[in-house]
Amino acid sequence: MNLFEELEWRGLVDNITSPEVKDAINNEKLTFYIGTDPTADSLHIGHYSSLLMAKRLEKHGHHPIMLVGGATGFIGDPKATGERNMLTQETLKANYDALHAQISKLWGFEMVNNLDWTKDISVIDFLRDYGKFFNVNYMINKETVKKRLDTGISYTEFSYMILQSLDFLHLYQEKNCTLQIGGQDQWGNITSGLELIRKKCGADVKCYGLTMPLITKADGTKFGKSESGTVWLDASKTSPYELYQFLFNTDDRKVIEYLKKLTFLTREQIEELEVSLQNEPHKRLAQKTLASEVVRDLHGQEGLDCALKITEALFKGKIQELTDDQKLDAIHNMEKLHCEQGKTLLETLVESGIASSRREAREWIKGNSIMVNGTKITDPDYMMTPDNHCVCVKNYSIIRRGKKNYYCLELK
Known part of the structure; x- marks a missing residue:
């Protein structure tokens, strides 16, 4: 299996601009670029596949350039x-x-900022030297622009295509960059860049484009900053534990796809995990491996060890063995319920909404189903007071019902 065939097997190829792309990726040493705009102060999990794509190509001798769009970020991709x-x-x-x-x-990639070569271009130069090469009919037929025609699109966002094309031209002329890689929604921008290069530099220029499928959740929605619950690559925004839990809870229908796109595991290793998923899905070995690989790659073994320690402490009821910072990490994404201190456990379960009735709460407690901060409580009259160790960290208490249901109580 050559490199391009591996990329296809991993589901990383949506479209290519010509059949020559395959030979160029397999046999040449290309300089290529991937771009992103600085619309947030961290990349998120939706970017991760593209970054690994750059790393995969780099390992085979290609040279990646990461473009962060200081100029295009002012405009906004439509x-x-x-x-x-x-x-x-x-x-x-x-x-x-x-x-x-x-x-x-x-990743240590070479990085460039398109503001460096666009900030001094005058409006007249922009229109004469670049805008002249773009046909409006061609531009409005691009997929994203076409979708906006009914509701309207500003000239500012309409011009984004020209700016991104200018990037490809500049990198070709200055760094011999001959390949642009982007998500499938970037096809129109990439092909426009190729057209600009050919019109400015000659029809025989060998430049290429490759698009990647967008990574989606099981419900078909994509990962992104505009979606709820963004999973960031910055540990201060999404901790290693939170990232581990997010990936560990991957739907069975998507986990093999994510293993292919988000890890460097071999085909043989992934196929073994696929067999395990089919034969013993309850073990969640594929999800555990996915979570471990990504967290280790992003945050090192120390980050993974911390994530596993918090996970084990919650599962085994050893919450008190965690540091205060680890406890706060554990409850960060839990829904915060509210209740007054000094109530009985039975009253607390009902008033916080964890249990729907006093009868249900009593059955859970008497049935050994309730743990408070890692300690099993069987007395419905157990008092939720600090003296009774009801507080885990600050004024929070972690209630566990059964094996999988966790609640964070803010006691006032």
Whole structure:
């Protein structure tokens, strides 16, 4: 299996601009680029597949360039749903600096900022030297633009395609960059860049484009900053434990796809996990492996060890063995319920909404189903007071019902 065949097997190829792309990836040493705009101060899990794509190609001798769009970030790539909010110069600069630091630390790729070659272009030069090569009919037939015609699209966002095409042209001329890689929603921008290069530099220029399928959840929605519950690659925004839990809870229908796209595991290793998923899905070996591989790659063995320690402490009721920071990490994404201190456990379960009735709460307690901060409680009259060890950290208490149901109580 050659490199391009492996990329196809992993589900990383949506479309290519010509059949020559396959031979170029397999047999040449290309300089290629992948771009992202600094619309946030961290990359998220939706970006991760593209970053690993760059790493896969780099391991085979290709040279990656990561472009963070300090200029295109001012404009905003058109969305199908409507105009983007324009960010301030200060916000974009802070985001750019954060992404530069993050990418440099994690992957060490060469990085460029398209603001460097666009900031001094005058309006007249932009229209004469670049805009002249773009046919409006061609531009409005691009998929994302076409979807916006009924609701309207500003000239600002409409011009994004020209700016991104200018990036490809500049990197080709200055760094002999001959391949652009992007998500499948970038097809129109990539092909426009190829057209600009050919019109400016000659029809015989050998440049290519490759798009990747967007990674989606089991319900078909994509990972992104605009979706709820964004999973960030920055440990201060999404901790290693939170990332581990997110991946560990991957739907059976998606876990093999994620293993192919988000890890460096071999085909043989992934196929073994697929057999385990089919024959013994209750062991969740595929999900455990996915979570461990990604957390280790992003946050090192120390980050993975911390995630596993918190996970084990919650599962085995050893919460008190965690540090306060680890306890706060454990409850960070739990829904916070509220109840007054000094109530009985039975009253607390009902008033917080964990149990629907006093009868149900009593059955759970008497049936050995309730743990408070890792300690099993069988007395319905157990008093929820600090003296009775009802507080886990700060004014929070962790209630566990059965094996999988966790609740965070804020006691007032």
